[in-house]
Structure formats: C-alpha cells, structure tokens
Amino acid sequence: MLAIIGGSGLTQLANLKVTRRLAVRTPYGEPSGPLTFGEIAGKAIVFLARHGYGHTVPPHQVNYRANIWALHAQGVKAVVGVAAVGGIRADMRPGVIAVPDQIIDYTHGRASTFYSVEDRGVQHVDFTWPYEPVLRKRCLAAAQKTSVAMIDGGVYAATQGPRLETAAEINRLERDGADLVGMTGMPEAILAREIGLAYAAIAVVANHAAGRGGSAEAISMQSIAAILEEGMARVRTIIEELVVTHGG
Ligand code: HPA
Numbered sequence: 001m002l003a004i005i006g007g008s009g010l011t012q013l014a015n016l017k018v019t020r021r022l023a024v025r026t027p028y029g030e031p032s033g034p035l036t037f038g039e040i041a042g043k044a045i046v047f048l049a050r051h052g053y054g055h056t057v058p059p060h061q062v063n064y065r066a067n068i069w070a071l072h073a074q075g076v077k078a079v080v081g082v083a084a085v086g087g088i089r090a091d092m093r094p095g096v097i098a099v100p101d102q103i104i105d106y107t108h109g110r111a112s113t114f115y116s117v118e119d120r121g122v123q124h125v126d127f128t129w130p131y132e133p134v135l136r137k138r139c140l141a142a143a144q145k146t147s148v149a150m151i152d153g154g155v156y157a158a159t160q161g162p163r164l165e166t167a168a169e170i171n172r173l174e175r176d177g178a179d180l181v182g183m184t185g186m187p188e189a190i191l192a193r194e195i196g197l198a199y200a201a202i203a204v205v206a207n208h209a210a211g212r213g214g215s216a217e218a219i220s221m222q223s224i225a226a227i228l229e230e231g232m233a234r235v236r237t238i239i240e241e242l243v244v245t246h247g248g
Contacts, residue, residue: 009228024070059183085182086209112187132198158186167211
C-alpha cells in the first residue's frame with residue numbers, strides 16, 4: 001500500500017474517500033496525527049499530515065520515527081513525502097515541482113535512527129541514493145501522464161528550522177551543491193530506508209531561498225501561502241494518477 005506524508009499546504013487529499021482514521025501508538029511515541037485510510041479511484045492509500053491536521057507540529061519536533069514506524073506497522077510498502085521547499089538553483093523558481101535525487105543533511109538533535117543501541121544495535125545502512133529509484137520514476141511518470149511539469153532530480157538540503165536561512169547560509173548550501181532547501185526531508189528519508197520502505201519526495205518550491213530573486217530582501221510568508229496553494233493542487237493531480245496506476 002502507498003502512503004502520502006503531506007507537508008505544509010497539503011493536510012488532506014481532496015479526492016480521497018476516507019474509510020477510517022486510526023490513531024497508532026508506537027514504541028517511539030505518537031505520530032503527528034491519526035493515519036487516514038481511504039481510496040482514490042478504488043485504490044487504497046494512507047495519508048498522514050506531517051505537521052498534524054491543524055499544522056501544530058514544527059519541523060524540528062515532528063516525531064519522524066513514530067510516523068514512519070506507524071506506516072510500516074500498518075502494511076505500507078511505499079511512501080511519498082510531499083514538502084514545501086525554498087529554491088536555490090536558478091530553475092527552481094517558486095511554483096516549480098521537483099523530485100529530488102539526493103540529500104544533504106544539516107539537521108541536528110533529531111531522533112534520526114531506529115538503530116540506537118537500546119533499539120536494534122549497531123547497523124550501517126547504505127544511503128548512497130537516498131530516494132528509491134522506481135518510486136521516483138513512478139512519480140515522474142504520473143506527472144507526465146497528467147501533463148504537470150516536474151523537474152527530475154535535485155539536491156535537497158535539509159535544514160533544522162524552524163527559522164528560515166540567512167542569505168550567507170544559502171550561498172554556502174549552493175557551494176555544497178544543494179538545489180533545494182527544506183526542513184523535513186531528514187530524517188524521514190533515512191528512517192524509511194532503515195525500516196525497508198520505498199521512499200521518494202515531491203518538493204514544491206514555495207519561495208526563492210533567502211537572498212535570491214524575490215527573496216533578496218526578505219521571504220514573504222503571504223506569497224509562500226499563495227504559491228503553495230496552487231502548487232499543492234498540481235501535486236494532488238500527480239498523486240491521484242500515482243494512486244490510480246500504482247496504488248492498491
Ligand atoms: N527554507 C527552508 N525550508 C523551506 C523554505 C526555505 O526557504 N521554504 C519552504 N520551506
């Protein structure tokens with residue numbers, strides 16, 4: 001079964017016929033909210049709002065382990081994490097949708113592994129390609145089928161938040177090779193890998209990153225909201241197609 005973790009601007013799926021909501025307890029505490037089980041065009045899907053249904057959980061306080069554990073425990077095999085990001089690379093303009101293929105993790109102090117000593121001992125997990133290639137391709141195919149433009153690839157920089165970055169930090173991220181910047185991509189991706197879930201991300205560029213383009217002086221929260229609303233409508237179209245062709 002496919003799961004969608006929705007980020008800012010995507011707290012529900014419009015065409016989802018909800019069949020049940022389930023509050024799952026995990027060894028790691030509570031997920032961000034109940035899992036919403038439903039169907040799109042007769043295909044089963046699970047939805048979870050990363051920041052809670054009232055958008056009350058900030059990026060650094062999301063219980064990523066509980067979220068991923070809960071989905072896995074319910075029989076989910078593949079997860080698409082949807083997230084709002086800032087655009088660093090010139091073509092990652094506000095409104096652009098991308099499927100990143102790499103991650104650089106700048107977060108700190110988050111519970112970022114299932115393999116702490118008290119849990120499952122010492123393990124080293126391959127993470128050379130952090131996103132599952134087949135699921136990435138399915139996302140790209142769904143976008144193509146629905147004629148929604150989507151950029152294939154990009155390096156996602158995961159920052160700690162909840163504050164946005166300084167202009168100098170964005171320059172540094174660019175020198176590091178980052179194309180997009182967001183606050184929730186990690187540890188979500190590695191936890192999915194550790195537990196054996198296929199994971200891909202759909203990133204919606206909500207704003208130019210700090211110091212770039214329209215964000216040269218400041219990042220406007222109002223324009224972020226407007227861009228996200230429109231961008232997430234296109235993401236819903238992609239997800240519906242993804243579920244129709246690959247859900248179940
Ligand atoms: N930086 C980090 N996270 C974000 C941004 C940004 O500019 N925009 C949306 N999420």
